[in-house]
Amino acid sequence: MSMDRRDFLKIAGISSLVGVGGFSAVNSIGNRLEASQIKKNPEALTATHWAMVVDMKQFRTKEDYQVCIDACHREHNVPQIEDNPKHEIKWMWTDTYEHVFPGNESEYLAEKIKEMPFLVLCNHCENPPCVRVCPTQATFKRESDGIVMMDMHRCIGCRFCMAGCPYGARSFNYVNPRPYLDEENENPEFPTRMKGVVEKCTFCYERLAKGLEPACVEAAKENAQKNGTTPGLIFGCLDDPNSEVRKILSERFSIRRKPELGTGPSVYYVL
Amino acid sequence: MYNAGKIIIGIVIFVGLITLPFWFSGEKATAKPDPKLDTPEILQLPEAERTCVESKEYMKREHMKMLNEWRDWVVRDGLTIYVNEQGKEYTMSLQNTCMNCHSNKTKFCDECHNYASVNPYCWDCHIAPKENAS
Numbered sequence A: 001m002s003m004d005r006r007d008f009l010k011i012a013g014i015s016s017l018v019g020v021g022g023f024s025a026v027n028s029i030g031n032r033l034e035a036s037q038i039k040k041n042p043e044a045l046t047a048t049h050w051a052m053v054v055d056m057k058q059f060r061t062k063e064d065y066q067v068c069i070d071a072c073h074r075e076h077n078v079p080q081i082e083d084n085p086k087h088e089i090k091w092m093w094t095d096t097y098e099h100v101f102p103g104n105e106s107e108y109l110a111e112k113i114k115e116m117p118f119l120v121l122c123n124h125c126e127n128p129p130c131v132r133v134c135p136t137q138a139t140f141k142r143e144s145d146g147i148v149m150m151d152m153h154r155c156i157g158c159r160f161c162m163a164g165c166p167y168g169a170r171s172f173n174y175v176n177p178r179p180y181l182d183e184e185n186e187n188p189e190f191p192t193r194m195k196g197v198v199e200k201c202t203f204c205y206e207r208l209a210k211g212l213e214p215a216c217v218e219a220a221k222e223n224a225q226k227n228g229t230t231p232g233l234i235f236g237c238l239d240d241p242n243s244e245v246r247k248i249l250s251e252r253f254s255i256r257r258k259p260e261l262g263t264g265p266s267v268y269y270v271l
Numbered sequence B: 001m002y003n004a005g006k007i008i009i010g011i012v013i014f015v016g017l018i019t020l021p022f023w024f025s026g027e028k029a030t031a032k033p034d035p036k037l038d039t040p041e042i043l044q045l046p047e048a049e050r051t052c053v054e055s056k057e058y059m060k061r062e063h064m065k066m067l068n069e070w071r072d073w074v075v076r077d078g079l080t081i082y083v084n085e086q087g088k089e090y091t092m093s094l095q096n097t098c099m100n101c102h103s104n105k106t107k108f109c110d111e112c113h114n115y116a117s118v119n120p121y122c123w124d125c126h127i128a129p130k131e132n133a134s
Helices: A005-035 A062-075 A111-115 A129-133 A160-164 A215-227 A244-251 B004-018 B020-025 B056-076 B094-101 B105-115
Strands: A050-055 A092-095 A118-121 A139-141 A148-150 A233-237 A267-270 B081-083 B089-091
Touching (some): A062 A092, A118 A267, B004 B020
Antiparallel strands (some): A092 A118, A139 A148, B081 B089
């Protein structure tokens, strides 16, 4: 049988189309069967846009910050690496006004605000630059609730996200973090990280899935209860007009970090 | 055939070299893996409830694929509950569900993985259950 080039290409094209189409059809049926076996935890806290408000009036002493930071770092097995400042890992930390809100400082700014430490964490941006630059989608925006997530399994440690993040919210594991963790105090329910991956705050997605608020928010509440004040961290859904975060944002003056960059941070500061 | 002697000697040496591993290990086979299911957590369950998430055969064959899917469902899709064929519900977590019963990583996971020479990177990050050295 002889066949000219034109016929050969036609037959090859049609048969590969049928092959690929059939394969993907069979595959999608298979996926649906598996997907019917899983579901969300009915107790999980859900929202369409998680956001946090940091009420700076409620942070009076160093301890008020430290309880939140410690709760977060203990919960997520974040190591305390002190021998080389470049190897530091942080999910939540404090910084000064001129570093947190650059461009807003002035010579005559109140001394109190100039020296006040601001609690900072990942802003879970509406338009996250870290997600845009990630080549493996190891960091991605969860469409369901707006959390900027980290999938440690996929991270290849290229650190594009660290270059992309304008808030310095990401830390790279230059060394194996395990030796810096205290085995007695580690949280056995949460993994550690390995050398060569980037990590950051994930708004405690694992706690939300169990129906718990983020660790820092819980710590702030406990601390407030102990001191008889109101908690400095408020967490809730930005799309729900009756949520606590929307209430406080509608009543008080709030600012976000570097809004001019268009990233749309979900962490608000009220002064 | 030209140089028959040299070629035949060469072939003999070649065959000898590539079968070297067989000569060395000889008859003695490596001990068959024997994963243990006798953890205290499993033993205290009533006999009828000593079942894994899915059947033993399924788990033996598919656990690696299942763990991969669990990972994606939990981390990427935010779905955390797995419903098995009997309709029983489990939280999808290697560290908190699997290892809760199989608290003997060295005798359960490593036993076969070492035999088959596979090195999954689970424990680079996930915390293995604390085992007594006994």
